[in-house]
């Protein structure tokens with residue numbers, strides 16, 4: 588028998604940011620939280636059992652990453668995405684957000700420009716600024732008719748020409764809105780970056796969660812140029828609901844970039860593995876393939892449920908249907924509310940904690956991001972609360 592995704596687990600008091608930071612983030616605690624991107628499903632049992640087994644050993648000393656850990660990553664990427672990774676191209680990184688900051692510090696100087704494509708995952712906007720770099724925007728284009736986004740490669744070329752950025756940060760697939768980028772767009776982006784001497788960081792944390800038959804393309808696989816100008820980050824953390832373990836890795840095919848980046852990482856021991864990370868990753872990548880497929884089917888049904896409910900009951904809010912992951916980007920502009928009233932509607936009227944679209948940068952105004960990696964009963968409850976609040980506007 589597989590795992591029952593309908594099971595409701597109370598996370599309050601476990602130290603989960605999802606449930607235990609509501610007062611601090613939203614000013615009240617009586618909210619149904621569907622915001623930060625981790626799921627309400629139990630971390631798969633093979634991962635928990637592998638961790639428990641390791642914890643049973645009486646000594647938690649320094650630990651080496653076994654060769655089987657590296658091979659589990661290589662095997663997973665080969666079987667899931669047809670991506671052949673050479674062992675020497677791989678390194679551990681202690682979190683992708685940190686990894687992005689390391690790249691910025693290693694390859695750019697204060698004041699340099701970093702291209703981002705908003706609306707996009709907040710740390711892409713905050714990290715460059717917090718590190719004294721400047722943002723260069725290449726906003727995504729929203730197509731009203733199909734209710735979907737595409738990349739603006741013409742504008743990217745213009746931004747590269749005008750602003751001489753050093754780095755571009757790509758969310759592949761894209762958070763929010765769950766866009767799985769077509770291989771041609773990625774290859775086109777790589778060509779432009781190559782022409783203007785821009786390094787691409789491809790953040791592929793959502794890569795293993797393509798929905799509806801969409802096919803994810805690891806950035807280095809789309810062309811030799813893409814492989815040559817990029818640093819790619821990935822992790823089992825989102826897919827297998829183990830973000831608190833902190834386990835991610837990077838792949839750098841270009842020897843010059845690799846040597847510089849891995850020397851930087853080594854100089855601060857940033858690439859040292861933690862023993863629970865390697866244990867959990869290996870279990871995820873060798874024993875949880877079926878759990879992933881079951882989880883994705885359940886999430887896909889949640890996505891359908893949200894899209895259908897909004898269409899039938901709350902026409903002022905449109906869901907941008909994700910092609911990947913468990914986050915649904917809600918276009919709430921049809922409600923005609925300004926920012927304060929929109930937040931008041933969700934937080935104080937509907938008693939929901941979702942992510943405020945404005946935090947995702949230009950183009951995020953009037954949007955909210957809803958996490959649907961949860962039992963359907965929670966999603967139904969959230970939509971009913973929202974419907975009631977909208978009706979009473």
Ligand SMILES: Cc1ncc(COP(=O)(O)O)c(C=O)c1O
Pocket residue numbers: 624681682683684685708758762790792793822824830835
């Ligand atoms: C696009 C993207 N990158 C990175 C992260 C977080 O990565 P980490 O926890 O490894 O820093 C998230 C989490 O939501 C994400 O959506």
